Amino acid sequence: MSLLCKVTLLFLSSLCALGEGRYKGFRKFEQVQAADRRALSEEQWFTQKLDHFNGADVREWKQRYFVNEAFYKPDGPVFLMIGGEGPASPAWMQNGTWLTYAKKLGALCLMLEHRFYGKSHPTADLSTDNLRFLSSRQALADLAHFRTVVAEARGLTNRKWVAFGGSYPGSLAAWFRLKYPHLVHASVATSAPVRAAVNFPEYLEVVWRSLASEDTECPLLVKKASDTLLERLKDPQTYNNISKDFNLCSKLQLQTEMDSAYLLETLAGSFMDVVQYNQDNRMASQGAVGANITIKVLCGVMRDASLGEPYARYAAVARLMMDTFSMKCVDANYTNYLRDMTNTSWDGPAAGGGRQWVYQTCTEFGFYQSTDSPNQPFGGFPLPYHVKQCADFYNVSAETLAEAVAQTNEYYGGYDIRATRIVFPNGSIDPWHALGITQDITPDLPAVFINGTAHCANMYPARSQDPLQLGLARDHIFVLLELWLKQ
Template sequence: MTSLWLFLLILLPLLGEADGAWNQRQIRKKIHQLREIQNFKSFYSRIGLPKGAPSYVPPVEGFLTQPLDHFNRRNNATYKQRYWVNEEFWQRPGGPVFLYIGGESSESEYSVLAGEHVELAQKHRALLVSLEHRYYGASINPDGLTLEAIRFLSSQQALADLASFHLFISQKYNLTRNNTWICFGGSYPGSLSAWFRLKFPHLVYAAVASSAPVRAELDFTDYNKVVAQSLSDAVIGGSAKCLDRVRESFRVVDSVLQTGNVTQLEKDFFSCAPLHGPDDYTEFVSNLADIFMGAVQYNMESAGCDVRKICQSMISAKSAYEGLRIVNSMHIEFIGLKCVENSHEETLSDLRNTELSPTGVGERQWYYQTCTEFGYYQTCEVSSCPFSPLLTLNSQLDLCTQVFQIPTTSVRQSVQFTNEFYGADHPKSSRIIFVNGDVDPWHALSVLKNESRSEIAIFINGTAHCANMGPSRPTDPLSLQKAREEIADKISSWLQSAQLAV
């Protein structure tokens, strides 16, 4: 057995197994695991030797003591925030600094060992640093998820953490103005990357914001509009027939739910427990819809997220309902479940759980941020949505009230404030690259056209969420290869201009 696969077998158990919870929470967990594995394989393929060999110098893991509330220094409470540093490529003393920004999940050493930003750091002899987001992974106090303590979780506090981290790294490595900082992030951290450049232009010279939903949106109807378009996109294996089959399958399910005679649905779709009333019905159709949403958002990241494969199954089945049943079974196998948890009470219990997990996706934390900053609720109350109209805005806003005691009026006001504070999809900054794929539903909330000569948008045909951020591969589509080249050229140009400005 090769060293690479030996270490891969060691890594797999550390990534955790899927439990009984379902829908997009489990899909995100699975993708998070698979990305760790991909970064692991990419790193060991690059260095060509097992970890621990004499010539290998591992990245440094550390913890920085941060104020819990940067905006009230009379509050002396602190927490420890995890970071990673990789000096492998750094040309001392004047090489640039590439900052990888963490988001709504734990980070690991591979945040500075693999990915597009690492390949660019190798080219430009940059110091690689990454910062785990407050309240996620190991960067949280033991009581951090209680209603009292979680109130210090926000994007604004996270940006202040980044500014404090900038000072810490600058002092630790004796950095000066000659060390040009460029930040990188994808999805929510992509927004943070753009906002860090926007709010702290004196600290970071440029930013790459991949799949960054910089416009907060309470009722994110365009998400499922893009999902529908992608399911009918022949470039990725979709078709109009596939989309029609999906629509029909949910109409059939909705008609059965309306009768209340749901025993056959429970059996056909492997429900862990009987469906009790409207709230469970909403959970049920949400879990089914999430299969298609996840397949589109993460298309081609794994065998379980493949629009072509799902559409083939929907079309080849003897009926739309049978196709939906087959696709559900495929996803249960992909996630590693025996049944699907459709209980609304279980969802509430999961989101109310204040126990800490040092790995994976922070679901309670992220839902709190949607309630207090972003919305992003993916609904199905318009005709363009191919799923069930039971996916309502109110059903998701109710979770804010039931879990966090946050009323709907407050959520609406918070979303409006976020857009006022950051500028939504017209942030009026400079030296930011917004990268999006047309398959990714989140591109609807990003910057898709050049805002200025240096605030540019790259739109990649046929790619999904954060496709450019992973390690480059020979199998990358031509559109993605060209986008990577454009990003690399712009980074090179900005680094040159930074040196001339010093």
């Protein structure tokens, strides 16, 4: 978990958040709150079954959704934005590329919050027993039932529905079209990791390449700094200095390998987050805190010899993050993390999405950004560190995790998706593209690979300074939607 999240354990980005297999979100906490205050959409509620796959279970709950009818024409399509691993922000009902498309095509726009996130609470708490009702399959069934009932109630049964989503919701958008083709006509699956993988070292390999795209020396300096820190952690006499260098909230004490791995992942997370959301359109357009922290900025710090050796520059990056987000110190204590993640209350510190999302990684996806590859700049948080958290938080064994990930790929097909009318936009800077579709599968399953852009860039409002390829990608997606809606 990165420095960007240390202020809060909430994961508050609803539609494009999939952060490093963890709930990364302080940057999005800033932007979503500001957007929510400006949003005009009123929340509405839809009755869902708790368990769609057990006819004998009649329990129900209320799921939150939003509606924007501003652009709808009687013969127009219906756009359904899929919520993900955080609260659904009504800001998406006022901003975003999908609304540009809706205006041109006369679409009715709906957004459905994902079960167990935001205000959509199917159960009394977040106990592991209750979390068994949290899965992508249940979420897809929620979408199917919502689509069926709303279509009947609003006279939209014969309208063509298009699903939109970014990141994990992008995967859901693809899978919704795959599993319920009679209900959804087409899907835009942005930055969608469609293949589950327990070990995902490729994430950090892309981080290396993305840093190198700005400055070839940058990832080498990061690696040198990380290696120095790893070496110093072997000597308890260095702990006081490390605590001061990185402004830790408590004196460093490494009692287990989990303690050191958590510290190392926390510090590396600053680079991981900045790469993933580099030059985030939505951040910049709203003037959000941290919008100016980019790959270029971090590499500039790492190249600044006046700060000292690479280790000192690495610490300077940590201080930059803390200053930017008004953080007093960094809590890199795994015991505290364990305490927060095992709190099962809806008022708990990880209830904004952290406990839920990590559960989904432990029972469906994996996605663990380990340091197991030699072709990346960090060290010290290998796969066993990530897998052990599944046991610590939910009593999920490594064997169960591996079986669950295999079942996910068996159920959805991984890269071998057999469907039609799904477009897969991805950015070259975004590490998640390594688990996505970056080349056309068929003419009806096209990829849109956008050089120089990061996670979900095509979903955000257009800006004059956007790269040419990003604007062309948005236009290409619109042309596809126009074509598909005529079929």
